Amino acid sequence: MSTCYNLTGIRTTYGPRTVLEIDRLTLHCGRLYILTGANGAGKSTLLSHLALLSTPSAGEIIFGGEPVRWNKGALLRQRREVTLVHQAPYLFTGTVAANVAYGLKLRGVHGDELKRRTEKALSLVGLGGFGHRRSRELSGGEAQRVALARALALETRVLLLDEPLANVDRGTSDLLTSVIAGLPATGTTVVMTTHDPDHADRLGGERIHLVAGELTHPLTGVKLSCSEGDQLCRLSPKPAASFSIA
């Protein structure tokens, strides 16, 4: 099983506030990770780093075996291997089809293949035939699904989903759950956040739990110095001194 991400010594600060502090985190390819934690625990910040959209204040990210060099031309190439769906996604003005086709066009896909992949992605999220609709005329749940289709169409190695099931009805939630659960089998690595333990249970996958920006065992609440895939480093909690009240 190859390694998708290797994060070491990640610290992210906004002014005086440290929002993320991860000593070591390894994500393997072709797996599904469920990222949980309270509001403000650092979930979205971590996703933004994984999407290579924001630079941590300190630390290194190795993506696909290659260290991420921010500000370099290679960043664009690496960034095209991963895509993030925001929890309140922004759709560009224009049609639904134009939105879904956007990233594909940037990758040089055109003509019949562009049409085919756009339609396929929309059908996957249950919006087949929605291509001609204007993005501004959609409901919140529909917009969320278009954004997911826009990401799925790219068939990137990694898909990052920020609360993809938060604003959709039960039926859609079931549909999207099965779509998301089927992705690892196609080789796609998925990291999704959710605040609903029910989703986490239904999707299976490995838990990454954040408390105040630090990796934490989801059940015991013990802070962890690292997360090695499914192991979550249960046997190597942080030295006691670092979280004692003292």
Add this chain to the structure above:
Amino acid sequence: MDFFSESLHTALQLIAARDPDVVSAVTVSIVVSLWSTLFASLAGVPAGVAVAVADFPGKRAVVTLLNTLMALPTVVVGLFVYSLVSRQGPLGEFGLLFTPWAMVAGQTLLAIPIVANLTMSAIKGADPRIVPTALTLGAGPLESTRRLVIEMRFGIMAAVIAAFGRVIAEVGVAMMLGGNIRGHTRTMTTAIAMETGKGEFALGLALGLILMAVALIVNMALNTLQQR
């Protein structure tokens, strides 16, 4: 109120009779303003976008300068361009003074800060998710900026419309660089100033009404364009 009804009557008469002086003044006003708005947009929109998007030392000073230039008096621009295109000036040999092109040059300078500033405001007020969304879908820095401009096109169009309003209504540049030559560089505003000076208040006001009507029509046309 007689004065106003008389002016309105005069205005309608002038329009109905297609008075050649009025037609010429309206044409010169519109043509010169459209050209200067076009040139100012070509320079001002990219400048405004660049200042809004890029981070560079001295950015705050540039923003303050742009804000100050919005208040540029028309006669100062007129004086500046006059010194360039008059016979002794560095561009004197082209004989531009008292031609429509000299007016276009002055009005372009007048309008650039307006277009740049309002474009900058529009881009700064854009939805903060636009650029990250474009980037995560595979856009580079240039493409994400292009996307940002497309998404904010209403705000940028408003900047262009504001600039057009400024140049078609101004009189300082038109007077100093055009020279109010009948049938050549006489605009609606210079004609109004002249008629008022002659004591022909009704005619001046009538031209003012026509100017407002022209501005209304052009704005309606631009709005229609914007909504497509």
